[in-house]
Each structure stands twice: as C-alpha cells, then as structure tokens.
Amino acid sequence: xxxxxxxxxxxxxxxxxxxxxxxxxxxxxxxxxxxxxxxxxxxxxxxxxxxxxxxxxxxxxxxxxxxxxxxxxxxxxxxxxxxxxxxxxxxxxxxxxxxxxxxxxxxxxxxxxxxxxxxxxxxxxxxxxxxxxxxxxxxxxxxxxxxxxxxxxxxxxxxxxxxxxxxxxxxxxxxxxxxxxxxxxxxxxxxxxxxxxxxxxxxxxxxxxxxxxxxxxxxxxxxxxxxxxxxxxxxxxxxxxxxxxxxxxxxxxxxxxxxxxxxxxxxxxxxxxxxxxxxxxxxxxxxxxxxxxxxxxxxxxxxxxxxxxxxxxxxxxxxxxxxxxxxxxxxxxxxxxxxxxxxxxxxxxxxxxxxxxxxxxxxxxxxxxxxxxxxxxxxxxxxxxxxxxxxxxxxxxxxxxxxxxxxxxxxxxxxxxxxxxxxxxxxxxxxxxxxxxxxxxxxxxxxxxxxxxxxxxxxxxxxxxxxxxxxxxxxxxxxxxxxxxxxxxxxxxxxxxxxxxxxxxxxxxxxxxxxxxxxxxxxxxxxxxxxxxxxxxxx
Ligand SMILES: Nc1ncnc2c1ncn2[C@@H]1O[C@H](COP(=O)(O)OP(=O)(O)O)[C@@H](O)[C@H]1O
Ligand SMILES: C=C(OP(=O)(O)O)C(=O)O
Ligand SMILES: [Mn+2]
Numbered sequence: 113x114x115x116x117x118x119x120x121x122x123x124x125x126x127x128x129x130x131x132x133x134x135x136x137x138x139x140x141x142x143x144x145x146x147x148x149x150x151x152x153x154x155x156x157x158x159x160x161x162x163x164x165x166x167x168x169x170x171x172x173x174x175x176x177x178x179x180x181x182x183x184x185x186x187x188x189x190x191x192x193x194x195x196x197x198x199x200x201x202x203x204x205x206x207x208x209x210x211x212x213x214x215x216x217x218x219x220x221x222x223x224x225x226x227x228x229x230x231x232x233x234x235x236x237x238x239x240x241x242x243x244x245x246x247x248x249x250x251x252x253x254x255x256x257x258x259x260x261x262x263x264x265x266x267x268x269x270x271x272x273x274x275x276x277x278x279x280x281x282x283x284x285x286x287x288x289x290x291x292x293x294x295x296x297x298x299x300x301x302x303x304x305x306x307x308x309x310x311x312x313x314x315x316x317x318x319x320x321x322x323x324x325x326x327x328x329x330x331x332x333x334x335x336x337x338x339x340x341x342x343x344x345x346x347x348x349x350x351x352x353x354x355x356x357x358x359x360x361x362x363x364x365x366x367x368x369x370x371x372x373x374x375x376x377x378x379x380x381x382x383x384x385x386x387x388x389x390x391x392x393x394x395x396x397x398x399x400x401x402x403x404x405x406x407x408x409x410x411x412x413x414x415x416x417x418x419x420x421x422x423x424x425x426x427x428x429x430x431x432x433x434x435x436x437x438x439x440x441x442x443x444x445x446x447x448x449x450x451x452x453x454x455x456x457x458x459x460x461x462x463x464x465x466x467x468x469x470x471x472x473x474x475x476x477x478x479x480x481x482x483x484x485x486x487x488x489x490x491x492x493x494x495x496x497x498x499x500x501x502x503x504x505x506x507x508x509x510x511x512x513x514x515x516x517x518x519x520x521x522x523x524x525x526x527x528x529x530x531x532x533x534x535x536x537x538x539x540x541x542x543x544x545x546x547x548x549x550x551x552x553x554x555x556x557x558x559x560x561x562x563x564x565x566x567x568x569x570x571x572x573x574x575x576x577x578x579x580x581x582x583x584x585x586x587x588x589x590x591x592x593x594x595x596x597x598x599x600x601x602x603x604x605x606x607x608x609x610x611x612x613x614x615x616x617x618x619x620x621x622x623x624x625x626x627x628x629x630x631x632x633x634x635x636x637x638x639x640x641x642x643x644x645x646x647x648x649x650x651x
Pocket of ligand 2 (some may be wrong): 175176320324359360361362365366380397507
C-alpha cells in the first residue's frame with residue numbers, strides 16, 4: 113500500500129508498524145493546519161502570531177543537550193572517530209554499545225508504532241554528489257515544519273526518486289527508563305549509528321538536535337573526502353568575493369552574514385570543495401533575543417508565515433515580546449532561506465573563499481575587536497577556538513562561559529580537530545585566502561562590542577581595508593591590530609584602552625594567555641603542533 117508517496121513497507125523496514133496515517137512531505141499550508149489543529153496539547157501546540165509565523169514552546173529543552181549525545185562505536189567508527197575516551201582531548205563523542213543502541217532503537221520504534229506520523233524527505237548538502245538524502249520520521253507537526261525549514265527542500269522530480277541514505281527517528285515523546293543500567297547520562301538520548309546511518313532522539317523536543325546532528329554526520333563524511341566541513345556562515349559580494357564567518361553559537365554568524373549588500377549563501381554550516389563554498393542547509397536559525405527591526409531588518413522581516421518561532425513570549429494581541437527571556441535566553445526562529453531577500457539562487461553555493469573570519473565572543477575583554485592573522489596564527493586560533501558559550505544554547509549554560517571549542521564548533525566535530533584544520537589550510541592556501549580574528553564579545557569595561565561597530569569592522573575587512581592598513585602589535589598575543597579604519601573610532605581598536613589601566617589589561621591578558629597555552633598542550637604531541645606554539649600567546 114502507498115500512503116501519500118511513502119509505502120508502509122518503508123516504515124515497517126525501520127521497525128515502525130501499524131502506522132495509522134502518514135503525512136508525507138506536507139506543504140507549508142498543511143503544516144500550518146497541522147500545528148494549529150484544535151486539540152493539540154502542551155508542547156505540540158503552535159500559536160499563530162501577528163506576523164503570520166507560528167510560535168511553539170520546545171519543552172524543558174530549549175537548547176542542545178551535548179551530555180546526552182552518543183555514537184555507536186563499531187568497525188565503522190572505532191578507528192576514525194574522535195572519541196572522548198581516547199587520546200588527550202575532551203569532547204562530546206561518547207561511545208555507545210551496539211546492544212544499548214538496539215535497546216534505544218526498539219524504544220523509538222515502539223513509540224512511533226501505531227501512530228499518525230509525519231515524514232519529511234530532504235537533503236543535507238547543496239551538491240548532488242556529496243549531499244545526504246535524509247528521511248525524518250516524527251509525531252509532532254512543528255518538528256516536521258522545523259526540518260522542512262532547515263534542510264534543503266527537494267523538487268517534485270527529486271522526490272520521485274528519493275532514496276534515503278540517512279534516517280532520523282525522532283521519538284521526542286518517549287524517554288529511556290533504563291539509562292542507569294546502560295551507563296548513560298540521563299533518560300534523554302541523541303544517538304547516532306554511522307553503520308546503519310541513523311539518528312535516534314528521545315526525551316528532548318529541541319529541533320536543533322536534528323539540525324546539528326546531521327551537521328555532525330557531514331563533519332564525519334566530508335573531511336575524509338578532502339572537503340572542508342565548517343561551522344560557519346557564508347556570503348558573497350557583488351564581485352563574487354566569498355567570505356566565511358566561523359563562530360560558536362551566539363557569536364554572530366547568522367547576524368553578520370545577513371547583509372543587504374551581499375548575497376547570503378547560508379548562516380551556519382558549509383562545505384568547501386574544488387568548486388567553492390556550499391551550504392548544507394535550506395534555511396536559517398536565528399536568535400531572536402532582543403531582536404529589533406531597526407538593528408536586524410532582514411531577519412526581523414523574515415519572520416512571517418512559514419517561519420517558526422521557538423520559546424518566545426507572545427502577547428495577547430499576537431505580537432511577540434522579543435525582549436522577554438523568561439523561557440530562555442536562546443529564543444529562536446527558523447525560516448526557509450528564501451525569506452531573506454538577497455541570497456544566492458537557485459543553489460546556495462559560490463566560489464572559493466578569499467576572506468575567513470573567526471568570530472570570538474571574548475567574555476574577558478582581552479582580545480582586540482579585530483586583528484589580521486598570519487598563516488600560523490590562523491591554524492593556532494582555529495585549533496584553539498577560544499570564545500564564550502553564550503547563555504541558553506546548551507543545557508546548563510546560563511551566563512557567558514569562556515571555552516576553547518576547537519574549530520569554533522567542538523560539539524559538532526566527529527573527527528580530530530587537526531583533520532578540519534588540515535583541510536581548511538589546504539583550501540585557504542589554494543584560494544589565497546586571508547584570516548581575521550574578530551571579537552564580537554566584550555571589551556575591558558564589561559560592555560559588549562556594539563553590533564554597529566562589528567558590522568563596520570566586517571565591512572572594512574570585506575572591502576580589503578585591513579590588508580593595507582598600518583598595524584600595531586598587541587603584546588602577549590602578538591596580534592596585528594589596525595591602527596585606523598574608516599567608520600570606526602580608532603580608540604576602540606586597541607582593547608587596552610577600554611580597561612581602567614594598561615596594567616589591568618596586562619594582568620587579564622596573561623591570565624587568558626595561560627589558558628590558551630594550557631589548552632594547546634593537547635596538540636603538542638607531534639612536530640606540527642609543537643611548531644604552532646610560537647604563533648600563540650607568549651608569557
Ligand atoms: N557585536 C556583535 N556582533 C554580533 N552579534 C552581536 C553583537 N552584539 C550583540 N549581538 C547579538 O548577538 C547575537 C548573535 O547571534 P547569531 O548571529 O544568531 O549567532 P550565531 O549564528 O553565531 O549563533 C544576536 O542576537 C546579535 O543581535
Ligand atoms: C543551533 C545552534 O547553532 P548556532 O547558534 O550556531 O546557530 C546550536 O548551537 O544549537
Ligand atoms: Mn546561527
């Protein structure tokens with residue numbers, strides 16, 4: 113029997129039986145009806161807001177839960193994956209046994225059996241030769257909406273021949289009572305199996321686990337083929353000049369890449385192959401805390417019908433109070449990329465990147481708003497990935513927390529960090545790309561650097577101003593800071609001037625330098641790593 117383009121054998125093959133109905137690849141209007149259907153309760157319910165966008169609450173999980181993430185350790189992954197219990201780098205890749213995997217899978221298929229289900233088939237990756245065809249199976253309409261927004265929507269023709277090579281079973285409504293005997297962290301789970309090519313989700317409703325989950329899979333598959341896989345946003349100027357913006361959550365990838373003067377390629381996850389930079393996704397996932405039309409007009413206006421708001425506070429008249437962080441600091445909206453006016457069409461890809469920008473949100477106020485990196489500093493800072501985890505994006509993080517997140521996305525790396533830097537360096541060298549370090553965090557007076565100033569700095573980088581300007585060397589870190597830039601106040605370019613005294617900066621700088629040095633020790637067990645030490649801060 114064929115149910116709306118999907119056979120019940122397709123689901124039975126996954127272990128999901130007695131499906132009462134399949135809503136297969138619903139269009140946006142159907143999703144709208146489904147998520148606002150009378151009778152929906154709790155976190156399944158969507159409410160219509162004045163802009164036409166639907167707002168949902170994602171439950172106790174309003175951010176990712178890295179401690180509940182596991183990957184099956186088997187012949188496929190044993191020798192290739194970056195495990196958290198092998199070697200000397202801490203990470204989030206906790207091994208899972210085949211036996212526990214099977215138990216979790218049984219739990220998910222049991223949860224999903226006998227139900228009315230939503231199935232979304234979509235692509236991860238803009239290039240047909242390297243993309244993943246992903247099938248998402250779930251019970252909750254807005255979760256189907258989320259993945260439809262975030263992944264690449266196939267054409268009718270592509271759907272007709274769609275063969276999934278990865279399956280996500282989202283059983284968010286069930287938890288795992290056996291977690292203690294199984295040696296797991298909690299009753300919630302996000303589990304991956306690279307042999308079966310499957311992700312299982314239980315307990316957390318947060319859609320970001322599907323988005324960032326597939327990113328982790330791309331991070332495994334692409335570098336092994338010599339393709340860079342990057343936690344970055346990307347855009348392209350009128351002259352075809354491509355820029356990529358690396359950064360951990362909340363550092364400004366989405367905000368800064370959404371630029372009316374440049375075509376957006378994507379806001380979060382990209383590959384870089386022989387042809388250039390390409391998006392993995394078909395949508396954007398913007399933070400909405402304190403969002404204003406004046407400061408971020410493109411994002412503000414993207415919030416309309418078909419966009420999906422998460423954990424925002426909706427007033428009685430249907431307007432949204434973006435300043436209200438009472439549910440979480442990590443309020444979000446997902447929208448299809450077409451909601452941004454200036455994008456690369458029809459495929460989210462462009463040429464090789466010439467400018468590589470590392471966004472760091474320095475909570476200490478030590479790093480300059482912008483500096484130009486040497487090739488060795490580029491590698492050093494990419495591997496270090498110093499930034500702050502901002503409130504809300506991970507469970508338990510409630511204030512800016514300094515962290516070293518390798519490749520500015522350690523939580524999503526499935527291979528050792530040097531595998532990403534090796535590929536990036538090769539791609540950058542071949543393209544003649546230059547890297548810059550931009551602090552979108554705080555200065556020495558405890559104030560966050562303004563979005564206006566950061567935008568002016570980014571404009572200066574993209575205009576090539578940083579490449580000819582006279583620079584000054586910041587001691588301890590040996591970073592080359594521009595002395596002047598058009599559109600920004602010269603005084604703000606030197607972080608020491610924002611502190612009450614040069615001594616106070618010096619002390620904070622030495623403390624941060626020591627953290628860099630200690631963190632980098634894990635890379636110094638070989639000559640290549642040892643050689644990079646001199647590119648880092650010196651005490
Ligand atoms: N100087 C700044 N640079 C970039 N973003 C800033 C700055 N100051 C405040 N912000 C705010 O920080 C947030 C950055 O979030 P976002 O661009 O979504 O990050 P990411 O995409 O890297 O997760 C936005 O809410 C933005 O308004
Ligand atoms: C969705 C996330 O990413 P970002 O904030 O980088 O867009 C996340 O970290 O869960
Ligand atoms: Mn983002």
